[in-house]
Amino acid sequence: xxENLPGFGYLHDNLSQQGIGxxxxxxxxxxxxxxxxxxxRLSMDHTTQSANTNDITGSLGIKGVGSGGPxxxxxxxxxxxxxxxxxxxxxxxxxxxWDTLIEGRDTxxxxxxxxxxxxxxxxxxxxxxxxxxFQNRGYYQFTNGFTTDIGANDGTGSALASFLLGLPAVRQRxxxxxxxxxxxxxADGYAQDTFxxxxxxxxxxGLRYEYMSxxxxxxxxxxxxxxxxxxxxxxxxxxQNGMPKGLMYPSKADCAPRLGxxxxxxxxxxxxxxxxGMFFTPVDMNTWCNQRHNVPHVFPETNQSxxxxxxxxxxxxxxxxxxxxVVSFTGMQTRPAPQYIQQWSAGLEQSLGRNTVMEIG
Numbered sequence: 001x002x003e004n005l006p007g008f009g010y011l012h013d014n015l016s017q018q019g020i021g022x023x024x025x026x027x028x029x030x031x032x033x034x035x036x037x038x039x040x041r042l043s044m045d046h047t048t049q050s051a052n053t054n055d056i057t058g059s060l061g062i063k064g065v066g067s068g069g070p071x072x073x074x075x076x077x078x079x080x081x082x083x084x085x086x087x088x089x090x091x092x093x094x095x096x097x098w099d100t101l102i103e104g105r106d107t108x109x110x111x112x113x114x115x116x117x118x119x120x121x122x123x124x125x126x127x128x129x130x131x132x133x134f135q136n137r138g139y140y141q142f143t144n145g146f147t148t149d150i151g152a153n154d155g156t157g158s159a160l161a162s163f164l165l166g167l168p169a170v171r172q173r174x175x176x177x178x179x180x181x182x183x184x185x186x187a188d189g190y191a192q193d194t195f196x197x198x199x200x201x202x203x204x205x206g207l208r209y210e211y212m213s214x215x216x217x218x219x220x221x222x223x224x225x226x227x228x229x230x231x232x233x234x235x236x237x238x239x240q241n242g243m244p245k246g247l248m249y250p251s252k253a254d255c256a257p258r259l260g261x262x263x264x265x266x267x268x269x270x271x272x273x274x275x276x277g278m279f280f281t282p283v284d285m286n287t288w289c290n291q292r293h294n295v296p297h298v299f300p301e302t303n304q305s306x307x308x309x310x311x312x313x314x315x316x317x318x319x320x321x322x323x324x325x326v327v328s329f330t331g332m333q334t335r336p337a338p339q340y341i342q343q344w345s346a347g348l349e350q351s352l353g354r355n356t357v358m359e360i361g
Contacts, residue, residue: 012046077089115194143159215285216238
C-alpha cells in the first residue's frame with residue numbers, strides 16, 4: 001500500500017480459511033435431520049516498510065512516542081494543511097489479528113399432515129486475539145494560524161511554515177500496547193411451521209430466540225464508564241466490584257417472530273403474499289475494540305493549541321504516567337438496547353395470459 005512519499009508504504013498480508021462438514025440422516029420418509037460443523041478463520045498481518053529496520057522516531061529523538069518495539073518502528077504522521085501527509089500510516093499499523101469462529105448447527109424437518117415443521121439450533125464460539133497500534137509513533141497537525149500576518153484569519157500564513165518552525169496545532173500519541181484476547185459465544189434456537197390451511201392458503205409462522213454473550217477478555221483487564229443520575233462519569237474495571245467482565249450486560253430478551261401468508265385465487269389467476277419478521281443484528285465489535293485504547297494499559301493523549309497562539313512548542317511528550325492528567329477515554333453503554341430490524345412485505349401476482357405474469361410489491 002503506497003503512502004505518499006517512498007519508504008512509507010505499509011503491507012497487508014491477509015489469509016482467509018473456511019471448512020465445513022455436514023451429516024444428513026433420514027429417520028423416516030417424513031423426518032430428516034441435518035447436522036453441520038463449520039470453522040472460519042481470518043488472519044490479518046499489517047506492518048510498515050520500516051518495521052524491524054528503521055526506527056525513524058528514535059532517530060529524530062522525539063520523546064514519549066514509539067512504543068511497541070521494533071515491529072512498530074516507523075515515522076510520525078505529519079498532517080500539513082493543504083499538503084499531502086508525511087509519514088507512516090497511524091491507523092492500526094502494525095496490527096496482527098487471528099479471528100476464529102467455530103459453529104455447530106442442527107436442523108430437524110418433520111412433515112405431519114398439512115404441517116411442515118422445522119426446529120433448529122446454532123451454537124457459535126468466537127476467538128479473537130489481536131494487538132494493534134494507533135498513533136503510537138505520534139500524530140502532528142499543522143495549520144497556517146501561527147504564521148499569519150496579524151494573528152487572525154486574514155488569509156495569510158502557511159501550514160508548511162508552521163511545520164518548518166516545529167509548531168503543531170494538535171499533537172496526539174498513544175503510549176502502551178493495545179492488545180486483547182477476546183472470547184464470545186452465541187446461541188440461537190427456532191421453531192417454525194408451514195401450514196397448508198386450505199388448498200389455496202398457506203400460513204408460515206415461527207419464533208426465533210437469540211443470545212449473544214458479551215465479549216470477554218481472558219488475558220487483560222478493560223475499563224468502561226458509568227454515569228450517575230446527575231451525569232457524573234465514573235470509571236470501572238471489567239469484572240471488579242460487581243461490574244460485568246465484558247463491560248456490558250447482554251440482552252436476554254431477543255425473541256424474533258415470523259409470520260407469512262400466501263393466498264391464491266386460481267379462477268382469477270391471482271396470488272397474494274404478505275409477511276412480517278423481526279431480525280436482531282449483532283453488536284458492532286469495533287465498538288468494543290475502542291475500549292482497548294483506554295487506561296490503564298494504553299495512555300492516549302491529545303494536546304491542542306489556540307488557533308493563533310502556539311502553546312505546543314515541541315514534538316516531545318512528557319513521560320506517560322497516571323496522575324493528574326487529561327486523557328482520551330472511550331465509553332459504551334453497559335445496558336445497550338437490542339439492535340433489530342422490522343420488515344414488512346406484501347405482493348400481488350396477476351397472470352396476464354399464458355406467458356406473462358405481472359407482480360406488484
